[in-house]
Amino acid sequence: MRHRDRKPNPALGEQRVLAVWCQDWPAVAAAALAELPATRPVAVLAANKVVACSALARAEGVRRGFKRREAQARCPDLFLAQADPDRDARLFEPVVLAVDATVPGVEVLRPGLLVLNARGAARFFGSEEAAAERLIDTVAAVGVEAQIGIADELSTAVIAARRGAIVPRGGGAEYLAPLPVSELAVEPSLAAPQRADLVNLLHRLGLRRVGDFAALSPAEVTSRFGTDVMLAHRCARALPERRPSARPPSPDLPVAYSCDPPIERVDAAAFAGRMLATRLHAKLSAAGVACTRLAVVAETAAGEELSRIWRCAEPLTPEGTADRVRWQLDGWLTRRDGARPTAPITLLRLEPVEVVAAAALQLGLWGGVGETDERARRVLIRVQGLLGGEAVQLGVLSGGRGPAERITMVALGDEPIPAADPTLPWPGQLPEPAPAVVLVNRPQVHLTTADGTPVRVTDRGLLSALPSRLRWGSKQWCLTGWAGPWPIDERWWTLESDIGVLARAQVQLDVEPADARALLLIYHGETWRAEGIYD
Numbered sequence: 161m162r163h164r165d166r167k168p169n170p171a172l173g174e175q176r177v178l179a180v181w182c183q184d185w186p187a188v189a190a191a192a193l194a195e196l197p198a199t200r201p202v203a204v205l206a207a208n209k210v211v212a213c214s215a216l217a218r219a220e221g222v223r224r225g226f227k228r229r230e231a232q233a234r235c236p237d238l239f240l241a242q243a244d245p246d247r248d249a250r251l252f253e254p255v256v257l258a259v260d261a262t263v264p265g266v267e268v269l270r271p272g273l274l275v276l277n278a279r280g281a282a283r284f285f286g287s288e289e290a291a292a293e294r295l296i297d298t299v300a301a302v303g304v305e306a307q308i309g310i311a312d313e314l315s316t317a318v319i320a321a322r323r324g325a326i327v328p329r330g331g332g333a334e335y336l337a338p339l340p341v342s343e344l345a346v347e348p349s350l351a352a353p354q355r356a357d358l359v360n361l362l363h364r365l366g367l368r369r370v371g372d373f374a375a376l377s378p379a380e381v382t383s384r385f386g387t388d389v390m391l392a393h394r395c396a397r398a399l400p401e402r403r404p405s406a407r408p409p410s411p412d413l414p415v416a417y418s419c420d421p422p423i424e425r426v427d428a429a430a431f432a433g434r435m436l437a438t439r440l441h442a443k444l445s446a447a448g449v450a451c452t453r454l455a456v457v458a459e460t461a462a463g464e465e466l467s468r469i470w471r472c473a474e475p476l477t478p479e480g481t482a483d484r485v486r487w488q489l490d491g492w493l494t495r496r497d498g499a500r501p502t503a504p505i506t507l508l509r510l511e512p513v514e515v516v517a518a519a520a521l522q523l524g525l526w527g528g529v530g531e532t533d534e535r536a537r538r539v540l541i542r543v544q545g546l547l548g549g550e551a552v553q554l555g556v557l558s559g560g561r562g563p564a565e566r567i568t569m570v571a572l573g574d575e576p577i578p579a580a581d582p583t584l585p586w587p588g589q590l591p592e593p594a595p596a597v598v599l600v601n602r603p604q605v606h607l608t609t610a611d612g613t614p615v616r617v618t619d620r621g622l623l624s625a626l627p628s629r630l631r632w633g634s635k636q637w638c639l640t641g642w643a644g645p646w647p648i649d650e651r652w653w654t655l656e657s658d659i660g661v662l663a664r665a666q667v668q669l670d671v672e673p674a675d676a677r678a679l680l681l682i683y684h685g686e687t688w689r690a691e692g693i694y695d
Contacts, residue, residue, distance in 0.1 A: 175400070176288070176329075178278035179309045180259060180295060181321035182252070185272025186212040188304065189251040190241035201235050206243035225583075245483065246490055248272065253491030254302050256468065262298045263291070267453070267469045269349040271487070275317065275471075278310050288326055311335070315350050315395040319343050332398025337371030344370065344392045349471075352388040370396045413447065414511040415439045422461055422504030426490050432508055433485030440510050441478045450475030453514035456488045462503035466492055469513055485510065557582050561589045561648070562664070563598045563680065563692050588648065590664065595680050595692025602689040605681065606631040607667070617663045617683045621647040630667055630679070632690065637669040645683065664691070 182188065186204040191214070196202065201217035203210045210226045220235035232238055248271035256274060260266040263281045268274045281291035292308040299306040309321025316332040319339070327335045336343070341362050345355035367373050374396040381393045417436050423429050444451055452475055457467045470484045485508075492501060540552045550571050558568040559580030568579040607615045610628040618624055627642050644665030663683040671677060680692035 176278035176282070176310060176312060177275055177314045177317040178263075178281060178288075178291065178295070179273065179275045179314070179317040179321040180255075180299065180306050181309065181318070182255065182272045182299070182304055182306050183322075184212055184214050185252065186243060186248050187214040187217070187241075189248045189271070190244075191239070192251055192303075193247055194239065194241065196239055200239050201237060202239045202241065203231050203235075204241050204243050211243055245271070246487055249484075249487030250491045250494055253488075253495060255299055255304055255306075256491075258298050258302050259295060262295060267471050269318070269347075269471050273318065273321075273347070273349060275314060278317075292326065311398075313395070313398055313400065315347075316398050318347050318350060322346070333371075333374060333396075336396060336398060337369065337374065339370045341368055341370055341373055341396075344373075344395060350395075351392070354388060355392060358385075358389055358392060413440070413443050413449075413515070414509060415443065416507060416509040419504070419506050419508060422506045423489075423508075424493070424504045426486075426493055429489035429493060429505070429508075430482075430486040433489060434482045436508060436510050437478045437481035437485060440481060440512070441476075444512070444515070447515075449512075449515040451481070451512040451515050452476070453512070454481065454484065455511040455513050456485055457509040457511060458489065458492065458501075458505045459507040459509075460501045460503040461506050462501070464501055464503070466501065471514075481510070559584055559586055561586050562682075563590060563595050564600060566594070567598065588646075590646075590680075593694070596695040597693040599690050599692060602682065602684075602691055603632065605679075605688050605690050607681065607688045615688075616686060617645050617647075617661045619661060621645060621661070621663060623665075627667065630669065637671060639667050640670045641668040642666065648682075661686075666694075 187202040190204055191200065191202045199216070201214055201220055201222070203213040203217050203222055205211065205228060208228050210222060210224050210228075210231050213222045213224065213231075217231075217235055217238060220238070222231045222234050222238065226234070228240065231240075252268075252271040256266055256268060259274060259276070263276050263284070265280070266274050266276050278288060278291065281295075282288040285291040285294055288310050292310065295308055296306055307321050307324040309317045309319065309323070309325055309327075311317040311320050311327035312329060312332050316327060316336060319336065320327050325335070342359050345351050345359045362368070362373055367376075373393065376393065378390075378393065382390055415436050417432055419428075419432060423432060440451075453469060453471045454476060455467055455469045457465065459465050468488050470488075476484075489505070489508075493505075494500070553569040553571055554576070556568045556570055556576040556578050558566050558578035559582045560566045565580075566582070568577075570576055607627050608629050608631070609615060609625045612629075613625060615627045616624045623645060627639055630637055630639060642665060645663035646665070648662035648664060661683065665681045665683070666678060667681060668678045678694035679690050680694070681688050682691045683689075
């Protein structure tokens with residue numbers, strides 16, 4: 161009977177994932193490095209905003225997204241630390257080693273979160289509940305608190321870990337259904353950056369629970385959204401995700417570097433990591449694949465072999481690979497528990513454990529990792545060198561009410577900082593969709609009735625007559641529809657308020673279907689001007 165139990169049973173689900181989540185890890189690592197008492201609230205800042213905080217800080221009212229001053233106002237005793245991925249990875253290494261010593265085969269999603277195969281752990285310890293208790297005790301012995309989540313799929317297990325839950329076999333969709341849809345974007349290692357935009361869109365559509373989103377048919381999702389939304393939909397339905405090593409990597413892809421002289425310092429290790437990352441991605445590009453799961457392996461002069469696997473939500477870039485190699489080597493070389501390598505590192509090796517076809521990534525021009533993107537960027541930098549730094553500019557989403565205000569142009573290579581915070585509330589903001597073309601010069605147009613009488617906006621914010629025709633230069637069109645006007649009530653305290661009524665309106669032109677156009681108009685100084693064009 162025992163021999164039959166050891167055979168894989170498809171009905172029981174071969175793939176069970178166990179996630180170990182250390183809450184508020186950046187704050188925990190910052191407190192540990194500063195040797196703070198457990199009673200001191202901690203917050204971690206990036207770009208002057210809170211990106212992580214301890215439970216004590218949250219109890220005082222501190223939240224992610226707060227600016228430094230607001231966080232200090234809520235909690236005067238708050239200890240502030242700057243975000244440091246190197247610190248987080250280095251201090252998380254003892255946790256990884258402790259878990260790996262208990263259950264081999266650990267995969268690090270990010271510092272503070274790791275996953276492993278739950279099936280082997282459950283068999284060894286007798287049950288999934290016993291394995292979870294043992295791992296919690298193991299992590300606690302390192303001085304860190306952790307929560308365990310177990311489910312059929314990796315993303316479900318990570319979400320369950322935040323609640324310390326073990327999801328029954330086949331019950332992933334039922335477990336996720338009542339959760340807020342924001343859970344699909346809460347873990348950065350499993351979600352693309354644009355996942356937050358999806359959550360906002362689903363809220364506007366009235367889909368506030370994961371189950372509401374999962375109830376949509378796959379055809380409805382695939383016909384309207386991109387790849388990341390399709391992955392989020394599969395996560396919401398708890399469908400099988402990509403299996404480990406879904407595509408066997410070519411044996412020619414791993415790269416190695418013989419360290420001569422042997423490496424003992426972190427700076428030397430970081431240099432070797434950058435060189436290896438460049439060589440690895442050259443091979444990946446030539447093979448037409450991208451790496452989503454990477455093994456970092458080091459051998460020492462004493463014959464020791466150290467290895468760690470990193471998994472990423474999106475394919476690794478050369479910079480991302482170099483960062484992970486540096487974090488891992490930093491963790492190995494600076495350990496304080498006496499278990500650091502006993503001899504210098506003599507060999508470094510990077511092995512792609514899981515790859516995907518590069519053609520299936522659907523990467524955009526400005527944010528992709530392909531050769532075409534890099535070539536385009538080099539050309540633009542060359543143009544800057546010929547014409548000046550301000551000759552090449554990129555648009556950054558900004559805060560504002562009108563379409564032109566919501567775009568901040570920054571020079572290529574400069575930090576993409578908007579002129580105004582787009583996350584703040586902007587009462588009176590023009591609703592979506594935004595115009596496809598924004599006319600910065602705002603050319604004058606004439607809005608008239610059928611008999612040619614000019615249409616104006618009254619002091620009460622209403623049209624003086626029904627618009628019927630629009631003339632732009634030498635061309636004119638009949639209108640098939642219009643909306644508005646919407647008064648613009650802002651900066652009433654400035655001298656600009658003396659120009660009279662400000663308002664926006666939308667009009668649809670009667671043209672051929674292939675040339676169908678709608679315009680966004682602004683009424684300014686008793687004159688209509690075109691501000692945007694809709695496709």
